[in-house]
Amino acid sequence: MLEKGVQNIKEEIGYSGQLILSSIMPDKLLLDPKTLEEFKKTARTLGFDALLAWDMPVYIDAPEDRAWRNLEKSLQAIEALKTEGYSIIPLVKGNTYKQILHSASRIAELGYNAVALHVTEYMQAIAGQDYKARAILSMHLDILYRLFDTILLVGALTPTAIRYIDKNWPHRSQKLAFAGLSWLLDAKRKRAYTAKRVHSLLEKTVKPPKQQPLTHNTPTPEIAEHNLSRATMAAKKQKNIDRVYDAYTEPPILVIADIHLGRPDACIQAAIQTAKETRPKTLVLLGDIYDLHHEITLHHIAMLHSLASMAETTITLIGDAEQPGTSHRRLIETLDRLALQDKPWTAPPEPPEPAHSHILSFYRYLRTARQEATTILPDDTTIAYTHGHTLQEKDIHLTAKRAQLFRLRKKADHAVIAHLHKPRQYPELGVTITGHSLKAPTRPAYTLIEDNKPTIIHPPRDACTPEEG
Structure with a gap:
């Protein structure tokens, strides 16, 4: 100056x-x-x-x-x-x-x-x-x-x-x-305050009363103004007035689960075709997209990238087939297979080596996928997601009741789970069980949320090609 x-x-x-x-x-x-x-x-x-x-x-x-x-x-x-x-x-x-x-x-x-x-x-x-x-x-x-x-x-x-x-x-x-100036410096780092905590907007969404949620896409000046206000509230010992969610999701929201990439009967093409037709703003991958019990290839990872690129926002949750267990043996075997490719470690990279970005993508997917997530929609409707393997009972109705308890615990309007490969809706419980993306024995099924209410949808009957796997 x-x-x-x-x-x-x-x-x-x-x-x-x-x-x-x-x-x-x-x-x-x-x-x-x-x-x-x-x-x-x-x-x-x-x-x-x-x-x-x-x-x-x-x-x-x-x-x-x-x-x-x-x-x-x-x-x-x-x-x-x-x-x-x-x-x-x-x-x-x-x-x-x-x-x-x-x-x-x-x-x-x-x-x-x-x-x-x-x-x-x-x-x-x-x-x-x-x-x-x-x-x-x-x-x-x-x-x-x-x-x-x-x-x-x-x-x-x-x-x-x-x-x-x-x-x-x-x-x-x-x-x-x-x-x-922490309130400004944190805003530049995409961190938002509540009256009690600091939240990374790469991991959470902060919803002030009667205002748009703060997300990682919110301009820095807006986050900074919010942070200064909440820091002042903390100094005055005022109560927290914000709610914190895992993500802000805009409809149409497409929920896809249980593709089981690696299995011979995996049908990701049906999911891709459904995404092309529904044109979702938000894609929720509700677990068991990969199946670590089977061989994961670079082609599988590339196909999942194609699917994820069709939405502005992608939320990932972990399924039981993606959890390698305490020994991590399956995960290590998969990473070995992807990284080594029958080459010595001294072999120079072969530009433009696509394996590098695919391996990084696969690792990030597994490391950042959540066990559960609660999201907020533009009209303040809230939806809780989890893969569902921890809720499963022998009777599907009992599983739905446990999903209702999960919804109530998360204080959400709806709950969407997967895992069972049997699409069902229980409006009286506020629960949707989405389907799978496999070739057989039943038709693939997904969940579409457009008017803030989940609906089960199916791809065309010929969406799964025989040669896909």
Whole structure:
């Protein structure tokens, strides 16, 4: 902005509130003596209300002599800025009790009753079960609580950080305030907040009341605005108002299960033809698409890619024929067969080697397929999915009753299961049992959801060609 000749940052961005210029920046800049002068020039020219200063690298495991040296440089910069008349929120530094007390006491002697503490490193380390980081943070909070009226925790503006601090230091919370850009940085990483947790939108969908769900396709500014709102709610200890689902699904939704790729009687062509005719926006692969009891080839993987490419969104669930068991022997045998292809490991790749992408696709499919999933539709209808092998009883009606209990446990309007190879619908239970995609003995059957109600459909009778397998 200085290069553009901007004279007033508030006029430039159309903001009338308080603006604080933070000195938290890369270490390379902090250690450069020229940076402080540039920092002051920026503050004067653009008209910031206050400065958050002065940061210096004093890491958890920093050597003691280096930590003391950088701590003193931080204090010298704070004293210089105060002498020159800048309004400051001083940053406390230190990774031992003696260092923290020295830094905090010097700042208190300068007449400040509000301080800041950069806690990003501590919170990240604590998440990794680093008890030293927790001890350092505890020393900071205990000392600062005694010496100051307000403690601004920078880098803690996330629901998980706020809840952690409130839980472990409840007696300190009356003096705490939270700041940072985590809400924006997480939005760029496709992470959305609720009042209690942080969710990856690659794995979950967050549904705010009376708003569109947040998904991995939601623009970053919308996620950021939501995150800031929920972080504020967490700081105010307000209740969570969002619901979290496994996915957002738009009709038409096509549910396909039990293709059993690898078996001679597998009929994926019927599924592909049905997808061409129904043109689904969402494809749900409800388990046993592959069958690890049989030989999986690159051709099978390529065919499944063709099917998945026909929908904007694909959700995958795991079936019992895709679970290799505790020994993982079948999975290893399949990966060996796909990767080795009767070649020595020293054999150079043969470009454009399609095997590489197919093997990766196969592995990702098995590793990311869920045991169960609850999805939300545009009209807020919810559908719970699971393959169904864990619900099976000898009597199909008892299986349907267990599926109803599954639906109720997931708080869903409908439940769709598979596994039985016998398509049935039980509207009174809110349960649909979808069919299979095999050549015989019965006709393939799938489930189509268009008006938010599941319907069983069949492909043409000649959809399964004799030579397919």
